[in-house]
Amino acid sequence: MADKISNPEAEGPSGGWGSLKGIASIFGESWPTPAALGTLAHQNKPGGFMCVSCAWPKPVNYHPFEFCENGAKATLWELTSHRCTPDFWNTHTVSELRDWKDHDLEITGRLTHPLRYDASTDRYVEITWDEAFAGIAEILQRLEKESVVFYSSGHAGLEASYLYALLARLYGNNNLPQSSNMCHETTSVGLMKVIGSPVGTVVWEDLEKADAFFFFGQNPGSNSPRFLHPLQEAKKRGARIVTFNPILEQGLISFVNPQSPVDMLTGHETQISDQYHQVRAGGDIAAILGICKHVVEADDLAITDDRERVLDVDFIAEHTVGFNAFVDMVRATSWSDIERESGLKEADLRRSGDVYIGANNVIGVYGMGLTQHSQGALNVAMVVNLLMLRGNIGREGAGCCPVRGHSNVQGQRTVGIAEKTKLIPMDKLKELFDFDPPTKDGTTIVDAVKGLMSGSIKAFISLGGNLVRAVPDQKEMERVWAEQELAVMVSTKLNRTHLFPAKVAYILPCLSRTEIDTQATGNQAVSTEDSFSHISGSVGKRTPASKALKSELAIVTGIAKATLDPHPKLKWDEWTGDYGLVRELIEYSYPKDFKDYNSRMFQPGGFYRGNGAHEREWKTPEKKALFTTPGQLNALSFADAQGRYRLVTIRSNDQFNTTIYGYSDRFRGIEGTRDVVLMCEADIASAGLVQGQRVALVSDFEDGKRRELGGLEVRRHDLPSGTIAAYYPECNVLNAIDHHDELSKTPASKAIPVRIEAGGASTRGAI
Ligand SMILES: Nc1nc2c(c(=O)[nH]1)N[C@H]1C(S)=C(S)[C@@H](COP(=O)(O)OP(=O)(O)OC[C@H]3O[C@@H](n4cnc5c(=O)[nH]c(N)nc54)[C@H](O)[C@@H]3O)O[C@H]1N2
Ligand SMILES: Nc1nc2c(c(=O)[nH]1)N[C@H]1C(S)=C(S)[C@@H](COP(=O)(O)OP(=O)(O)OC[C@H]3O[C@@H](n4cnc5c(=O)[nH]c(N)nc54)[C@H](O)[C@@H]3O)O[C@H]1N2
Ligand SMILES: [Mo]
Secondary structure, eight states, X not given: OOOOOOOTTOSSOEEHHHHHHHHHHTTGGGOOOHHHHHHHTTTTSTTSOOOSSBOOOOOSSOOSSOOOHHHHHHHHHHTOSOEEOGGGGGSOXXXXXXXXXXXXXXXXXXXXXXXXXETTTTXXXXXXXXXXXXXXXXXXXXXXXXXXXXXXXXXXXXHHHHHHHHHHHHHTOOOOOBGGGGTTHHHHHHHHHHHSOSSOOOOHHHHHHXXXXXXXXXXXXXXXXXXXXXXHHHHHTTOEEEEEOSSOOGGGTEEEOTTOHHHHHXXXXXXXXXXXXXXXXXXXXXXXXXXXXXXXXXXXXXXXXTOOOSSOHHHHHHHEEOHHHHHXXXXXXXXHHXXXXXXXXXXXXXXXXXXXXXXXXXXXXXXXXXXXXXXXXXXXXXXHHHHHHTTOSSSTTOEEEEOOOBTTHHHHHHTTOOSOGGGSOHHHHHHHHOSOOOOSOOOOHHHHHHHHHHTOOXXXXXXXXXXXXXXXXXXXXXXXXXXXXXXXXEESBOOGGGGSOOSEEEEEEBOOTTBOOEETTEEOXXXXXXXXXXXXXXXXXXXXXXXXXXXXXXXXXXXXXXXXXXXXXXXXXXXXXXXXXHHHHHHHHSTTTTTTHHHHTTSTTOEEOOOGGGGTOOOSTTSSEEOOOOSSSSSOSSOOOTTOEEEEEEOOTTEETTEEOOSEEGGGTEESOOOEEEEOHHHHHHTTOOTTOEEEEEEOOTTXXXXXXXXXXXXXXXXXXXXXXXXTTGGGGTSOTTOBOTTTOOBOOSSEEEEEEXXXXXXXXXX
């Protein structure tokens, strides 16, 4: 029997008419041209373009409209009719714009021309591309190689990304951190450690065969809505869904398929989760341990009663190490400790254990709710522990499913954007381009930001992204970003990072993936990799927002050609003229993953680059999958204390990371504002607060530094006691750069230790 779960806050189910209204309402005055709507029909289909939003895979049998509310928003946001031209700077200074909200910066429209900051007038001014490339080259040539960082956010296609990584290595370092350093780096490092694969193990067909899904800290309704379609199908065939999340997220409760006329007309809702467990933030290790304890006890009973074993003993013996230590710990841990740390009841954990045992094929899904913790990698290892108990990994219908963020975030890592040298086929690079690649590991994002703070990092090239807003310790970041010698931002829209110009600062506007990319040999395609390791070609259909735009690839080669010595093996112009040549280089560098790349890239659903763990080939030093015995029962680096809360930083369905489309978080019933802090009724009362009161959140991190975000309105919300929530990116002023996952250095954005101070009415720390 499924539990009856309702969300008092939500205005209707996820999907449904609300999602269509959601798409329509965000644009207001910047509503794109009618032709832009036609563009959506090509989204995520062979011959069309691949969504610019998240990395959810593209099915082989696609729907007439293979996009979701958020994909549509992201696409239309790019196709806005507004333009932020050089004239914009006639009426605005950079300092003045710092008081603007993120939404208002981006709504100015697409950037149209290359710009350089002019300190004397405090404005950006138009320059030519040649001036930009020459100016950048001049500074890069004189800086120490180790002091330059080549950041990328996961937008750019595989071709531009491969050349970008090559540029960094030819320049002389491996400083290639990426947005996943704030996101799924925990997966890249944590999963690699336990199963020898940096990515998830499931593919589309597995979703169709699973009979139970366990969701830990991933919110498909807002962040990967196309996931709701296979989940709806799964429910129809009787699969069970069990969710662990401190917040009741509407997409995990019920769904009306906006692409099904019958569902839309009848209002037919599919209940998604059969059980919904509101775990404390950081409490998943204990919760999963509880489920494991139930499974182990059920196995003991099966042995006593001489029934079929509950554990997959053959799998455990053949494929794993560390089982005995793990099971000893599971047996030794008391239910009272599990209940305290998870905030959940033994009986409820046993009920989810029964679903786990009753299913033949289980998929474990997770997102930022597990990765963004001090013990994020341990969280990930616990999901793998659970799956392995019954051999639910590396076989059909089962496995581990981390849901990636940016549309090509996984692929960029695949083709060389990585700070860790062991991940790179350096011998191939040496052979192809006749140079000695740098051997020292580069910086993660946390190290790069600390380098900015200590002065050892002096320049940043940013291929996409909005780093000042995305990283912890935002206030300090604003200061140190501006102290750099050089900042180059390859961007589509204006954002807050542009407003803290370095000594020399450039904004280089690029084409979006929806736009036609014409080069010397004709129109070019690019390609991306999704969360299931499938590579798909993407062809832009729209006229570019401005004639002066360059493709990301052309910008990378422009910088490279101006900065690096010429060499017959470095054919920057030829590569820019024909991206197919770059794909040949990628295929040569990664022959197994990209076999017949150019001829397979438009295969429906993309081509699979394979994954050893999917076939039970474990690329760990032990050549086995590892059971991990946790050293602690929660994912935190701090203890509970009177007045200390665990702050979860959340996304609304009306934003894509630091891009704020609007102020309607309809699934949570929050309209017209983002300046709120969500607390349960008991916490509001025990803190002596009242609903609607303005408060400040103050960091309670061990370094004792004052970090504050004021002017937040207290809102009652259904949350576990001690866990509170407020929006990202506003909350980044509250987190400390040293508060991160121990293993991967992913910032711990899901349980920031804070206190609440009344009367924080006027401090707007966020902007
Ligand atoms: N519309 C939209 N789509 C997006 C994005 C966006 O900003 N907007 N961002 C993209 C990117 S880059 C990424 S990485 C993904 C992010 O997508 P998700 O991985 O879904 O990330 P979040 O929404 O940050 O957090 C997920 C959930 O974790 C829960 N949670 C918080 N703490 C805990 C905990 O300790 N335990 C458990 N079990 N749950 C917890 C939160 O309540 C939330 O529901 O989405 C991508 N897609
Ligand atoms: N507190 C807290 N902090 C977080 C998180 C959290 O949950 N909580 N989440 C983290 C996560 S998961 C991530 S991934 C990071 C995101 O960090 P980033 O990836 O650095 O930030 P985005 O908001 O995705 O970047 C938005 C900007 O990218 C540019 N852009 C958009 N499309 C394109 C394009 O096609 N090409 C180029 N070149 N530029 C483009 C636009 O100028 C836009 O302003 O933030 C992290 N920070
Ligand atoms: Mo992300």
